[in-house]
Amino acid sequence: xxxxxxxxxxxxxxEDIESRLSSFGKDRWNLIPILQMIQTxxxxxxxxxxxxVANYLDIAACEVYGVATFYxxxxxxxxxxxxxxxxxxxxxxxxxxxxxxxNFERKLGIREGETTEDREFSLxxxxxxxxxxxAPVAVxxxxxxxxxxxxxxxxxxxxxQIEKEKQERAKRSDESNL
Amino acid sequence: xxxxxxxxxxxxxxxGATLLQVCLDHDIYIPHLCYLEGMEHAAASCRLCFVEIxxxxxxxxxxxxxxxxxxxxxxxxxxxxxxxxxxxxxxxxVHHVDCAHCPANRKCALQDxxxxxxxxxxxxxxxxxxxEPEIDQGHPYLDxxxxxxxLCGRCVLVxxxxxxxxxxxFAKRGLDTVISFYEEDRAEMxxxxxxxxxxxxxxxxxxxxxxx
Ligand code: SF4
Ligand code: SF4
Ligand code: FES
Ligand code: FES
Numbered sequence: 001x002x003x004x005x006x007x008x009x010x011x012x013x014x015e016d017i018e019s020r021l022s023s024f025g026k027d028r029w030n031l032i033p034i035l036q037m038i039q040t041x042x043x044x045x046x047x048x049x050x051x052x053v054a055n056y057l058d059i060a061a062c063e064v065y066g067v068a069t070f071y072x073x074x075x076x077x078x079x080x081x082x083x084x085x086x087x088x089x090x091x092x093x094x095x096x097x098x099x100x101x102x103n104f105e106r107k108l109g110i111r112e113g114e115t116t117e118d119r120e121f122s123l124x125x126x127x128x129x130x131x132x133x134x135a136p137v138a139v140x141x142x143x144x145x146x147x148x149x150x151x152x153x154x155x156x157x158x159x160x161q162i163e164k165e166k167q168e169r170a171k172r173s174d175e176s177n178l
Numbered sequence: 179x180x181x182x183x184x185x186x187x188x189x190x191x192x193x194g195a196t197l198l199q200v201c202l203d204h205d206i207y208i209p210h211l212c213y214l215e216g217m218e219h220a221a222a223s224c225r226l227c228f229v230e231i232x233x234x235x236x237x238x239x240x241x242x243x244x245x246x247x248x249x250x251x252x253x254x255x256x257x258x259x260x261x262x263x264x265x266x267x268x269x270x271x272v273h274h275v276d277c278a279h280c281p282a283n284r285k286c287a288l289q290d291x292x293x294x295x296x297x298x299x300x301x302x303x304x305x306x307x308x309x310e311p312e313i314d315q316g317h318p319y320l321d322x323x324x325x326x327x328x329l330c331g332r333c334v335l336v337x338x339x340x341x342x343x344x345x346x347x348f349a350k351r352g353l354d355t356v357i358s359f360y361e362e363d364r365a366e367m368x369x370x371x372x373x374x375x376x377x378x379x380x381x382x383x384x385x386x387x388x389x390x
Contacts, residue, residue: 050360059343062360066347069358 009078013042017049021056028057035068044075072127077115080122082160084140086112086148089128091135100136101125103153120160182249191245196220198227198240201253208253209262209291211330211380213241221331225265226291228258237261263295270297271304272353274312274325280382287380288328307353317345317359319369320376320384324356327383333357333375340374357384 017038024030024037034053038045045068054061068074086092086101101123105111108121115122129137134146140156179190184206191200199215201208211224220241228237232250237258240251252258270288277283277299292299314322329348334357337344345367349358376384 047361051362060345060347060360061362062345062347062358065358065360066349069349070351 010046010048013046014048014052016041017052021052024056026057028059031057031059031064031067032071035064035074039074043079044077046078047076072125075113075122075124077113077122078119080115080120082121082141084121084123084138085126085129086123087127087129087135087137087139088125089132089135091128091132092137095135097136097148099150100138100148100153103150104138107153107157120164180245180247182245182247182251184251185253193245195245196241197229197243197245197249197251200245201229201240201251206253207294208240209266209294210241211287211328212332214332214335214378217335224269224328224330226262228261229253230255230258259295262291263297266291266295266297267301267304269328270299270301272307272309272325273328274308274323275299280326281385282326282380282382286382309354309356314356314358315387316361317369317387318364318367319387320359321387322357322359323383323385326381327357328381329355329357330380332378332380333384336374336378340372341368345369346375 020037020041021034024034031053034056035045038049038053042049050064050068051061054064057064068076084104086097086104088097088101101112104123108116108123110116110121110123112123112125126139129139129144131137131144131146134144136148138145138148138153138156145152145156180193181188181190182200183189184201184204187204187206189200189204191203196213198208198210198213208227208229210227212221213224213227220239222239222242225239227240229240229243230237230252231243232252237255240253266288270292273288277286277289280286283289289299291297309324312323312325314324316322331348334344334346334348337346345359345362347358347360349356373386376386
């Protein structure tokens with residue numbers, strides 16, 4: 001079911017990309033503008049989109065991939081419902097941002113740049129988010145959490161879990177009331 | 179033909195030749211990794227092939243230097259060796275040194291250079307940074323060992339030279355840089371019969387996958 005949904009969703013994304021490609025020239029220097037267009041519209045670069053762009057510009061898919069992985073702005077997995085960004089800017093780095101990132105990775109069972117299978121969470125590292133005094137910082141659902149610590153990582157994720165269970169319970173009781 | 183002096187030897191060379199190639203052709207060894215004979219634009223990324231040239235300030239990479247009439251070159255100065263040792267040690271600090279289990283053992287560019295420069299294979303003053311996983315099996319025919327790879331780029335270059343659309347690329351950046359592939363239709367990949375990259379790799383970081 002979700003698989004089906006995912007591929008439907010990807011098909012729509014690919015159709016959208018295809019319809020926009022023709023507004024770009026075919027010289028290879030259009031590669032980054034095209035990737036930026038896809039990233040802005042769809043928040044990630046699906047694997048088939050990389051192949052599509054390669055064909056359009058008549059270059060190798062691995063070259064497109066090589067260029068895209070060089071820049072932090074491009075993602076390769078769809079964003080989760082709750083995007084988590086861990087700051088590894090200078091101030092956060094020296095105050096243990098990497099430990100916070102590692103904590104999220106372990107608790108969610110994904111690596112930086114990935115999305116959990118249920119699409120609930122995605123994890124990425126970012127450079128300075130502009131509140132170094134609160135280092136180390138994580139941004140969860142666009143809300144800044146300062147002075148992060150492993151216990152706070154645990155607390156945040158637990159909060160989401162409780163919220164989700166509550167919603168599910170509410171949904172179930174709605175259904176049984178019908 | 180032009181004449182130049184390298185390590186006090188008078189040498190005649192073809193016009194337009196690179197200094198590194200001329201030295202190698204005359205059995206003057208200069209450590210190098212990223213240069214390939216006949217390449218059009220040297221990437222000069224390994225920072226190993228330094229020499230000093232009279233009248234030129236500071237050491238220069240010999241793979242990017244075209245020989246000139248009357249040039250006076252020294253390949254064995256203290257400054258040059260110092261730079262080469264530093265480059266090699268940095269490479270070794272991101273290299274999984276495990277010669278006994280490595281297929282490149284005894285035909286390895288790193289071992290050769292370490293011996294030549296009198297550098298230990300396990301640099302004492304640098305932290306080790308290894309990548310994960312140890313083997314990347316994303317390619318249908320090849321195994322890639324990121325912790326052996328010295329990122330010389332020779333594989334990318336030979337692949338590009340022999341196919342209009344290459345199948346190898348550098349990916350990511352900084353300490354995370356790796357050689358990468360992109361999943362393509364297996365039937366359209368010539369790799370099984372080509373293996374040019376496997377052959378050119380100086381450290382056995384690309385290997386044909388053993389089946390069964
Ligand atoms: S795989 Fe081998 S040839 Fe390719 S960059 Fe790495 S060390 Fe060089
Ligand atoms: S085997 Fe040949 S085609 Fe395949 S990656 Fe290596 S050089 Fe390129
Ligand atoms: S470095 Fe993290 S907020 Fe500035
Ligand atoms: S051979 Fe000259 S920099 Fe690598």
